Amino acid sequence: MNDRISAQYWLHEKELTAYSSDAVRDRRRRAMELFESKGFPTQKDEDWKYSSLKPVLSPHYALNSPCAALEDEHLEYADIKRFLVNELDAYRVVFLNGRYTSWLSDTTHQGFDVCTLSSAWKKYPETIERYFAQLTEDLGPLAQLNTALAWDGIYVVVPDNVVVDRPIQLLSITSGTEPRAIQVRNLVVLGVNSQVEIIERHQSLSDQPTWTNSVDEAFLAEGAQLRWVKLQHDGPLASMTQHTRIHQDRSSRSQVHTISTGGRFIRNNLDIILNGPGAEARMLGLTLGKGKQLVDHHTLVDHRAPHCSSHENYKGIYDEGSKGVFNGRIYVHREAQKTDAYQQNANLVLHQTAEVNAKPQLEIFADDVRCSHGCTVGQLDEDALFYLRARGIREPEARAMLMLAFAEDALAGIDHPSLNAKLHKLIAGKLGVDLTLDL
Amino acid sequence: MSQDELLQEVTATDYKYGFYSDIETDRMDAGLSEDVIRRISAKKMEPQWMTEWRLEAYRIWLEMDEPDWANVNYQKVDFQAISYYAAPVKKQISSLDEVDPELLKTFEKLGISLNEQKRLSGVAMDIIVDSVSVATTFKKTLAEKGVIFCSMSEAIQDHPELVKKYLGTVIPRTDNYYAALNSAVFTDGSFCYIPKGVRCPMELSTYFRINEANTGQFERTLLVADEGSFVSYLEGCTAPQRDENQLHAAVVELVALDHAEIKYSTVQNWYPGDAEGKGGVYNFVTKRGICEAYAKISWTQVETGSAVTWKYPSCILKGDYSIGEFYSVALTNHHQQADTGTKMIHLGRNTKSTIISKGISAGQSHNSYRGLVRMGPRAENARNFSQCDSLLMGDRCGAHTFPYIEVKNSTARTEHEATTSKIGEDQIFYCQQRGLNMEAAIALIINGYAKEVLNQLPMEFAVEAQKLLAISLEGSVG
Numbered sequence: 001m002n003d004r005i006s007a008q009y010w011l012h013e014k015e016l017t018a019y020s021s022d023a024v025r026d027r028r029r030r031a032m033e034l035f036e037s038k039g040f041p042t043q044k045d046e047d048w049k050y051s052s053l054k055p056v057l058s059p060h061y062a063l064n065s066p067c068a069a070l071e072d073e074h075l076e077y078a079d080i081k082r083f084l085v086n087e088l089d090a091y092r093v094v095f096l097n098g099r100y101t102s103w104l105s106d107t108t109h110q111g112f113d114v115c116t117l118s119s120a121w122k123k124y125p126e127t128i129e130r131y132f133a134q135l136t137e138d139l140g141p142l143a144q145l146n147t148a149l150a151w152d153g154i155y156v157v158v159p160d161n162v163v164v165d166r167p168i169q170l171l172s173i174t175s176g177t178e179p180r181a182i183q184v185r186n187l188v189v190l191g192v193n194s195q196v197e198i199i200e201r202h203q204s205l206s207d208q209p210t211w212t213n214s215v216d217e218a219f220l221a222e223g224a225q226l227r228w229v230k231l232q233h234d235g236p237l238a239s240m241t242q243h244t245r246i247h248q249d250r251s252s253r254s255q256v257h258t259i260s261t262g263g264r265f266i267r268n269n270l271d272i273i274l275n276g277p278g279a280e281a282r283m284l285g286l287t288l289g290k291g292k293q294l295v296d297h298h299t300l301v302d303h304r305a306p307h308c309s310s311h312e313n314y315k316g317i318y319d320e321g322s323k324g325v326f327n328g329r330i331y332v333h334r335e336a337q338k339t340d341a342y343q344q345n346a347n348l349v350l351h352q353t354a355e356v357n358a359k360p361q362l363e364i365f366a367d368d369v370r371c372s373h374g375c376t377v378g379q380l381d382e383d384a385l386f387y388l389r390a391r392g393i394r395e396p397e398a399r400a401m402l403m404l405a406f407a408e409d410a411l412a413g414i415d416h417p418s419l420n421a422k423l424h425k426l427i428a429g430k431l432g433v434d435l436t437l438d439l
Numbered sequence: 440m441s442q443d444e445l446l447q448e449v450t451a452t453d454y455k456y457g458f459y460s461d462i463e464t465d466r467m468d469a470g471l472s473e474d475v476i477r478r479i480s481a482k483k484m485e486p487q488w489m490t491e492w493r494l495e496a497y498r499i500w501l502e503m504d505e506p507d508w509a510n511v512n513y514q515k516v517d518f519q520a521i522s523y524y525a526a527p528v529k530k531q532i533s534s535l536d537e538v539d540p541e542l543l544k545t546f547e548k549l550g551i552s553l554n555e556q557k558r559l560s561g562v563a564m565d566i567i568v569d570s571v572s573v574a575t576t577f578k579k580t581l582a583e584k585g586v587i588f589c590s591m592s593e594a595i596q597d598h599p600e601l602v603k604k605y606l607g608t609v610i611p612r613t614d615n616y617y618a619a620l621n622s623a624v625f626t627d628g629s630f631c632y633i634p635k636g637v638r639c640p641m642e643l644s645t646y647f648r649i650n651e652a653n654t655g656q657f658e659r660t661l662l663v664a665d666e667g668s669f670v671s672y673l674e675g676c677t678a679p680q681r682d683e684n685q686l687h688a689a690v691v692e693l694v695a696l697d698h699a700e701i702k703y704s705t706v707q708n709w710y711p712g713d714a715e716g717k718g719g720v721y722n723f724v725t726k727r728g729i730c731e732a733y734a735k736i737s738w739t740q741v742e743t744g745s746a747v748t749w750k751y752p753s754c755i756l757k758g759d760y761s762i763g764e765f766y767s768v769a770l771t772n773h774h775q776q777a778d779t780g781t782k783m784i785h786l787g788r789n790t791k792s793t794i795i796s797k798g799i800s801a802g803q804s805h806n807s808y809r810g811l812v813r814m815g816p817r818a819e820n821a822r823n824f825s826q827c828d829s830l831l832m833g834d835r836c837g838a839h840t841f842p843y844i845e846v847k848n849s850t851a852r853t854e855h856e857a858t859t860s861k862i863g864e865d866q867i868f869y870c871q872q873r874g875l876n877m878e879a880a881i882a883l884i885i886n887g888y889a890k891e892v893l894n895q896l897p898m899e900f901a902v903e904a905q906k907l908l909a910i911s912l913e914g915s916v917g
């Protein structure tokens with residue numbers, strides 16, 4: 001696998017870097033060399049202690065040119081309609097096997113750019129040179145691999161004092177008759193006091209194993225606001241590895257929801273760098289695991305400036321055969337006085353064969369801070385269950401209600417009713433009940 | 440007094456146990472080889488099986504790499520520059536009168552007068568200097584109850600069947616680098632056996648002291664509590680002030696059989712190095728206990744000394760309904776580094792564990808909590824509660840928390856919470872407003888902060904621990 005992937009880069013380097021400056025090409029090369037020297041992470045790496053990449057890497061993936069035009073595969077709006085939040089008026093950017101599909105998308109350059117990275121290489125080389133791979137230099141092999149092979153993804157650049165009027169829906173579809181590994185690269189650059197909202201979903205339509213390796217870089221200037229909902233509800237053969245890095249300046253705000261309810265293997269890395277005073281970050285996560293699922297969340301909040309606050313709340317519900325990993329790290333530099341950092345990770349284990357591994361970490365070098373974390377692993381409260389049963393609610397519904405209530409924290413702050421309703425429906429479906437009750 | 444002056448004053452507080460006693464010592468040249476181990480074994484007149492056991496450990500050690508995952512930085516130890524055997528001469532004493540008067544003076548300076556111990560305090564002691572046991576008090580009283588409390592070398596001679604049965608069962612030689620080294624070269628330590636159903640009539644205590652320069656202290660403690668017995672065990676340690684780093688790599692094994700209870704308390708006050716971080720003891724200790732059904736092991740530790748601490752007293756909750764507890768106060772000042780915590784391995788059903796860890800960092804020190812709570816697939820209804828608080832004093836120190844939680848059972852519950860903060864200005868203000876000066880206020884707040892742990896200590900130790908905290912911390916508010 002390593003050699004094939006290396007070859008994929010060196011064979012196509014010319015196409016990948018056709019429109020890029022030397023600096024960008026060097027970044028890609030360096031990333032590829034880093035990947036080649038380290039190889040894929042194994043369970044001997046502390047960061048991958050509980051998650052083995054072996055099942056993700058074992059299929060014989062088709063590794064075509066990352067930037068060649070699409071082959072004969074075709075996709076109609078009807079095929080993807082159910083994966084979108086249709087009631088929502090949104091900019092839509094749809095990718096098929098890592099390539100942009102213009103006929104399904106609705107992009108814009110009016111006042112701000114919501115388009116694709118594949119077009120930006122040529123159109124905006126200065127912006128690319130300024131931002132591309134600037135946050136990912138010190139990341140692990142998977143992110144390096146992505147930097148080297150990145151071709152497409154969303155490209156969102158918002159000028160100062162502009163609010164993007166509609167949310168952006170990003171949908172990345174994998175299909176085909178052979179196993180596929182794709183790279184998705186998203187770049188978001190927000191000017192002073194600008195705002196944007198992104199709803200992201202990855203979906204496999206294939207009956208073959210698929211692997212999506214995605215990296216996001218987001219730069220928030222002073223006062224900028226970013227909301228990002230990551231919906232991971234993929235099929236039982238789909239694997240996803242993702243690294244998101246958000247760099248925040250003074251008084252900016254970010255809010256990231258990670259809802260992981262499907263897929264065989266999910267590994268999320270979410271890093272937030274609070275680089276200016278008064279920046280705020282909220283990270284909310286919900287995991288529903290069942291069957292042979294593995295969901296691994298690694299988060300990092302890097303407090304580099306004073307008066308920043310971070311709030312993190314990850315919930316997990318693990319049923320039969322599933323495995324969950326949570327590794328949350330809060331790092332407070334000496335300069336970051338008056339930091340307020342909070343981290344909570346709560347897990348429900350529903351079945352004997354489920355497994356949870358948690359490691360909430362605090363590393364603190366400043367003294368005038370308030371940092372706390374909490375982590376629990378347990379079961380549903382028997383008393384609460386009894387209370388509902390005594391009121392005539394059948395056990396499956398009663399359990400589902402309690403679990404929904406447990407999960408609610410992770411959905412808090414999603415303002416769009418239609419998106420909220422869709423998420424609730426997904427969750428109820430996953431929990432195996434029809435909650436038409438108006439909760 | 441300004442805060443800087445206060446800090447200054449703390450920095451200036453001397454390590455009062457830093458003297459060196461000129462005792463005639465029988466020591467081996469520095470270096471480590473199979474030959475050295477054979478000589479240690481021969482000097483202690485050990486049986487063949489013990490020598491073999493040591494040599495095997497040495498071979499295992501040679502294959503291992505020094506661990507580097509802990510959150511500490513230090514100059515690596517040169518294992519060939521250490522003398523592995525140093526013993527005060529004039530052994531074979533039958534009563535305290537025959538003990539080297541220099542040694543007695545040493546203990547008086549330390550505040551442990553053996554004579555007084557005998558009469559008053561009702562604490563039986565085993566005293567170990569440079570890893571050789573020099574005196575054990577109260578042997579007779581204990582013998583009446585059937586309690587065996589003696590040095591490890593005596594135990595190997597007199598109770599080989601017990602030693603053979605339990606030595607290395609909780610911490611095998613292959614466990615880790617320092618445990619393997621200790622298994623190969625340990626020179627002495629305490630051995631204790633409490634027979635079935637006996638409640639040990641007094642607290643047992645060991646005092647460790649490194650005296651000689653360039654020696655490593657490698658003691659080995661083995662404590663076996665047979666069915667239904669109870670014992671409370673105390674451990675204290677000091678070392679002279681020296682510029683070079685001394686190595687202390689001990690192994691403590693506890694075995695609590697069905698319904699037994701062991702309470703193990705430590706006040707660790709090895710020389711922490713001077714204000715510039717020069718010298719001090721490297722404290723690389725492996726401590727672990729195994730609980731059979733309904734047994735309980737409780738670790739309480741107050742860690743104020745050592746330049747580098749690497750220590751994780753752990754409990755293997757093997758039997759159903761067994762209980763593990765860990766209470767810790769770890770205080771680091773100047774350039775000290777501590778990476779400490781516990782492991783609670785839940786194997787049996789209905790097992791319970793509690794972890795309370797309080798870290799205090801001042802000066803330029805680093806204090807890490809590293810812990811593991813593992814619920815095995817068989818651990819039905821297992822329960823854990825962990826709380827790790829850190830207090831930072833000054834902006835040049837660091838406090839870190841690395842808890843690992845692994846749950847493989849759907850009926851197990853774990854809770855973990857951790858906070859990091861500093862002493863509230865409002866708290867100090869409140870105390871000062873009521874007429875306490877700054878130092879008294881801080882001492883009060885710190886003692887309150889560590890109260891949950893200090894309360895677990897036996898009376899005499901609690902007093903000593905409180906004083907220690909006060910000495911190390913007074914006024915060092917940031």
